[in-house]
Amino acid sequence: xxxxxxxxxxxxxxxxxxxxxxxxxxxxxxxxxxxxxxxxxxxxxxxxxxxxxxxxxxxxxxxxxxxxxxxxxxxxxxxxxxxxxxxxxxxxxxxxxxxxxxxxxxxxxxxxxxxxxxxxxxxxxxxxxxxxxxxxxxxxxxxxxxxxxxxxxxxxxxxxxxxxxxxxxxxxxxxxxxxxxxxxxxxxxxxxxxxxxxxxxxxxxxxxxxxxxxxxxxxxxxxxxxxxxxxxxxxxxxxxxxxxxxxxxxxxxxxxxxxxxxxxxxxxxxxxxxxxxxxxxxxxxxxxxxxxxxxxxxxxxxxxxxxxxxxxxxxxxxxxxxxxxxxxxxxxxxxxxxxxxxxxxxxxxxxxxxxxxxxxxxxxxxxxxxxxxxxx
Numbered sequence: 001x002x003x004x005x006x007x008x009x010x011x012x013x014x015x016x017x018x019x020x021x022x023x024x025x026x027x028x029x030x031x032x033x034x035x036x037x038x039x040x041x042x043x044x045x046x047x048x049x050x051x052x053x054x055x056x057x058x059x060x061x062x063x064x065x066x067x068x069x070x071x072x073x074x075x076x077x078x079x080x081x082x083x084x085x086x087x088x089x090x091x092x093x094x095x096x097x098x099x100x101x102x103x104x105x106x107x108x109x110x111x112x113x114x115x116x117x118x119x120x121x122x123x124x125x126x127x128x129x130x131x132x133x134x135x136x137x138x139x140x141x142x143x144x145x146x147x148x149x150x151x152x153x154x155x156x157x158x159x160x161x162x163x164x165x166x167x168x169x170x171x172x173x174x175x176x177x178x179x180x181x182x183x184x185x186x187x188x189x190x191x192x193x194x195x196x197x198x199x200x201x202x203x204x205x206x207x208x209x210x211x212x213x214x215x216x217x218x219x220x221x222x223x224x225x226x227x228x229x230x231x232x233x234x235x236x237x238x239x240x241x242x243x244x245x246x247x248x249x250x251x252x253x254x255x256x257x258x259x260x261x262x263x264x265x266x267x268x269x270x271x272x273x274x275x276x277x278x279x280x281x282x283x284x285x286x287x288x289x290x291x292x293x294x295x296x297x298x299x300x301x302x303x304x305x306x307x308x309x310x311x312x313x314x315x316x317x318x319x320x321x322x323x324x325x326x327x328x329x330x331x332x333x334x335x336x337x338x339x340x341x342x343x344x345x346x347x348x349x350x351x352x353x354x355x356x357x358x359x360x361x362x363x364x365x366x367x368x369x370x371x372x373x374x375x376x
């Protein structure tokens with residue numbers, strides 16, 4: 001096991017106060033973590049899952065990855081006790097009346113499969129509503145295992161686990177954030193809580209690093225999709241929903257599963273800037289305004305550039321959009337580059353952007369080199 005340096009960002013130690021009624025989030029402790037601008041690699045939309053846990057007596061392990069924030073009902077009890085919205089294990093005990101306490105090494109664990117392999121930039125261990133029943137400390141390890149390994153295979157002696165978060169005290173009813181500085185591609189996590197207790201949510205922020213062989217076999221694919229390694233660099237407005245939604249897998253299912261801006265009262269327009277998986281040739285485009293009806297963008301245009309310092313070139317001129325509609329465009333000439341910007345006029349939103357194409361020779365070589373550098 002190889003330990004790696006972790007940069008502490010915020011520390012919440014000790015129990016929170018008992019729930020005293022009213023808004024349960026009124027005394028919730030959190031902080032602004034710089035890495036939360038990255039995609040959540042443990043998102044169920046990407047295919048993440050909690051594939052095993054050694055104990056889930058009070059609350060199921062799957063709750064860790066629920067996208068919504070944890071809820072709390074003070075009157076909700078079941079046959080095993082208080083029902084919590086998170087993963088909660090039973091209280092550990094020692095081996096005898098003379099030694100009733102758990103050992104220093106006693107801990108519970110859960111195995112998490114990331115939705116997409118990638119480089120992890122930060123982790124949030126959220127103990128919302130776990131006030132006196134959170135773990136005393138947590139530690140998190142990561143591994144890179146191709147394919148779909150079973151829990152038994154992941155726990156085998158031949159799997160190398162790298163420590164991302166060493167054993168660190170955490171606070172109850174708080175967002176405990178940890179910056180990660182390991183430049184390596186990972187597929188799975190092992191989340192440990194010492195010695196026992198409950199965690200409401202787990203968020204794993206980072207950059208998707210796809211398998212170049214898989215993309216090469218596909219040939220034509222969505223070169224901006226999050227699961228293929230695309231990302232959002234910046235956006236003009238994030239008032240109602242995050243721009244990363246526009247490159248999530250699948251079609252949106254609700255209005256908030258897209259990107260919607262505040263209403264403009266000037267003569268400007270809103271935009272999102274994307275970084276493609278690597279240099280690509282784009283040959284077809286989809287702009288979907290599903291579920292955005294009275295608030296969809298009126299028009300949209302697309303531009304491309306190569307490199308951070310390149311010049312923007314428009315490849316889809318300003319085009320009328322219809323509400324709640326998937327718009328498809330076949331380009332007469334492929335648009336090549338590493339970055340794409342969509343401008344919407346004047347404001348509003350859309351749910352998904354799809355840019356279908358393939359990697360250039362330079363793009364394929366760069367992606368393969370990065371994959372190898374990260375241990376892929």
